[in-house]
Amino acid sequence: MSTTIERLPESVRRKSSAPIIEIRDLCKTVSVGFWARKVEILRGITFSVNEGDVFGLLGPNGAGKTTTLKVLLGLMKATSGDVRLGVSGLADLGYLPENPYFYDYLSGAEFLRLAAQLCGVEGVESEARVEALLNDVGLSDAADIHLGKYSKGMLQRIGIAQALVNDPQLVLLDEPMTGLDPVGRVEVKAIIQHLRERGKTVLFNSHILADVAELCTRIAIMKAGVVIWEGHVEEALAGASDLEQFFMQRVTA
Amino acid sequence: MRRVFAIALNTFKETIRDRILGVIVLFALAMIAGSLWLASISLDEAGRMMKDFGLVAVTLFGLVVAVFVGASLVHKEVEKRTVFVIFSKPVGRAEFLWGKFLGLCATLFVVVAAMGAFLFATTWYVAHAPSASILLAILLIYLQLVVVVAVTMLFATFTSPILASVLGVCVFVAGQLSHNVFSLTKLGHGPLVKVASWVVFYAVPDLSAVDVKASVVGEDVARWSSVAFWSAYLAAYVVLALLVASWAFRRKEF
Numbered sequence A: 001m002s003t004t005i006e007r008l009p010e011s012v013r014r015k016s017s018a019p020i021i022e023i024r025d026l027c028k029t030v031s032v033g034f035w036a037r038k039v040e041i042l043r044g045i046t047f048s049v050n051e052g053d054v055f056g057l058l059g060p061n062g063a064g065k066t067t068t069l070k071v072l073l074g075l076m077k078a079t080s081g082d083v084r085l086g087v088s089g090l091a092d093l094g095y096l097p098e099n100p101y102f103y104d105y106l107s108g109a110e111f112l113r114l115a116a117q118l119c120g121v122e123g124v125e126s127e128a129r130v131e132a133l134l135n136d137v138g139l140s141d142a143a144d145i146h147l148g149k150y151s152k153g154m155l156q157r158i159g160i161a162q163a164l165v166n167d168p169q170l171v172l173l174d175e176p177m178t179g180l181d182p183v184g185r186v187e188v189k190a191i192i193q194h195l196r197e198r199g200k201t202v203l204f205n206s207h208i209l210a211d212v213a214e215l216c217t218r219i220a221i222m223k224a225g226v227v228i229w230e231g232h233v234e235e236a237l238a239g240a241s242d243l244e245q246f247f248m249q250r251v252t253a
Numbered sequence B: 001m002r003r004v005f006a007i008a009l010n011t012f013k014e015t016i017r018d019r020i021l022g023v024i025v026l027f028a029l030a031m032i033a034g035s036l037w038l039a040s041i042s043l044d045e046a047g048r049m050m051k052d053f054g055l056v057a058v059t060l061f062g063l064v065v066a067v068f069v070g071a072s073l074v075h076k077e078v079e080k081r082t083v084f085v086i087f088s089k090p091v092g093r094a095e096f097l098w099g100k101f102l103g104l105c106a107t108l109f110v111v112v113a114a115m116g117a118f119l120f121a122t123t124w125y126v127a128h129a130p131s132a133s134i135l136l137a138i139l140l141i142y143l144q145l146v147v148v149v150a151v152t153m154l155f156a157t158f159t160s161p162i163l164a165s166v167l168g169v170c171v172f173v174a175g176q177l178s179h180n181v182f183s184l185t186k187l188g189h190g191p192l193v194k195v196a197s198w199v200v201f202y203a204v205p206d207l208s209a210v211d212v213k214a215s216v217v218g219e220d221v222a223r224w225s226s227v228a229f230w231s232a233y234l235a236a237y238v239v240l241a242l243l244v245a246s247w248a249f250r251r252k253e254f
Helices: A065-073 A108-118 A123-136 A152-163 A182-197 A209-215 A233-238 A243-252 B002-016 B019-041 B046-079 B082-087 B093-127 B132-156 B161-176 B178-187 B191-203 B224-250
Strands: A019-032 A037-050 A054-058 A080-085 A093-096 A170-174 A201-205 A218-223 A226-232
Touching: A019 A065, A019 A201, A037 A065, A037 A080, A037 A201, A037 A218, A054 A065, A054 A182, A054 A209, A065 A080, A065 A093, A065 A170, A065 A201, A093 A152, A108 A123, A108 A152, A108 B002, A123 A152, A152 A170, A152 A182, A182 A201, A182 A209, A209 A233, A209 A243, A218 A233, A218 A243, A226 A233, A226 A243, A233 A243, B002 B046, B002 B093, B019 B046, B019 B093, B046 B082, B046 B093, B046 B132, B046 B161, B082 B093, B093 B132, B093 B224, B132 B161, B132 B224, B161 B178, B178 B191
Parallel strands: A037 A226, A054 A201, A054 A218, A093 A170, A170 A201
Antiparallel strands: A019 A037, A019 A080, A218 A226
8 A cells, every 4th residue: 555645636526426424413411420420522512424435523521522423323312413424334334442451462463353253254264354454454474473472653554454354435533543653653643544546434533634635525624513614625725834823823813 | 343343352362361360270179179178077968968069069169260361351451442453443332342241251151060060079089970060060150140141241341340340149139039039029018129129030030040069969859840930031131131231332532
């Protein structure tokens, strides 16, 4: 896989298609502490992600980005609002959690085999897919090493590999660049770009705005449980020198 | 079913590769071997002594594995957030729990079988004759431990691992005293004691019904038809405990 990042032509990037994720007025309230104090994490967020988009979900810590992904996955139940996924359930979805931790006692290949089995991918197909993914994320040489001995960057890459083991149409990545060195970042960006070229839809959270500007077609900015801006990256860059400046303008406004 | 098997196999690998398990088994084997010394100083009771001491050792060390591993198994997955990966795949909450349960049962089987085989060999050596009843007693100890695993996992779905462990041990002890609780339902003073005794009798699995240690050491004669009936009852109890655990786990948010 190539590790150079190229931006697709704007005509391609702006190509609109059917929404694969539609979120309307999504609210999530949780109970905290002994007295079950109610805290609103999501306060009526609305945005949609089109098929083939690489969509960046941005926002400061505590904005509700991870909670939004958890509701999409069914790890949390929405208090109110609508979530519609244009894929056939979890079988067509891949997910990388933030700061992933996997089973220390499994080797990289064993872990991917387990992920494949859980997705219903078995036998020869499973073996072929595991081998290809290990190759794609550059971990072929570490296939038989236990995950407990993997570096943070290697864990991030095996995490991406497990998210792709079922060849999903929709991929959700929670902070995929966190903790990676420059080489690891370039490799992860190449994986996302490769997914985009294959027509997959990617939704990812990131604090590294340069990467978002480089990879994303559209973005949404969240703050304190609401979406304060949604649109194409070009629109954001039109009134600011870079995405960081635009982000700061919106978040501090 | 394949997903349940995949999770069970993963849980088996997780628990069997845990070094602490090896330490527990070594302690158990050392205790059974130590009973050889006890047997050597007992007059004409060497075989009985060995069986009695050995079966208690198998039960106690098996209980340690069942309770402490059973209580932490699911909690560890939540704490380390590996459940995020599992439940982002098309895996149901009940499938996950059943997989964890079966995986731990497989590990427990290996542990109990290792201890049981050693006990069988040592009693054979001391008594100069094999004892088939000891193998059956060990199988029934395993059944009791499987019940404890299911109950402890049920507690672990809505409480902390430490509390779940304590409750698991309490259920095991109460289950061993089930016959005494039944006596209280007849002989207890006052309606409150009788009602409470009935509640405890029905809520706690009757583990004493499949405890054949006394017959193995020659103090009693086991009624095998009743043992078979109570074994089926305990199997049903396990299914019920896991169904309730699955219901509680389904409501959990991560």
